[in-house]
Amino acid sequence: xxxxENSAFTEALxxxxxxxxxxxxxxxxxxxxxxxxxGRVTGYQLSDGSTVSKQEGVDLARQGEIKGVGIAHRKDTxxxxxxxxxxxxxxxNNLPSVSG
Numbered sequence: 001x002x003x004x005e006n007s008a009f010t011e012a013l014x015x016x017x018x019x020x021x022x023x024x025x026x027x028x029x030x031x032x033x034x035x036x037x038x039g040r041v042t043g044y045q046l047s048d049g050s051t052v053s054k055q056e057g058v059d060l061a062r063q064g065e066i067k068g069v070g071i072a073h074r075k076d077t078x079x080x081x082x083x084x085x086x087x088x089x090x091x092x093n094n095l096p097s098v099s100g
Contacts (some may be wrong), residue, residue, distance in 0.1 A: 018072050019072055022069075028064060028065055029046040029067070030046070030096035031047075031068070032045050032096075033095050034097050041054060043056070047065075051098070054080075058080060064081070080092065
């Protein structure tokens, strides 16, 4: 497979792991940092400087208030995942950790 085709396939596969891909509003915020406790993500820092819990982040994303993310789940817990866009730099797991 060519690199471009492989990238498109990988992005499509990643999108299929998401439960929901909300449509962001024009003024939606971005996630710029992860709030962690004992190495686990417990919340998100947004581009306006505010921090929200993991569940608040999911709720805001569902309302179109956060862009560049989709909603996934593990067992009974929902969380946000970066939408694949071919760039590793803006993936959530590459963002800095911040204190809540």
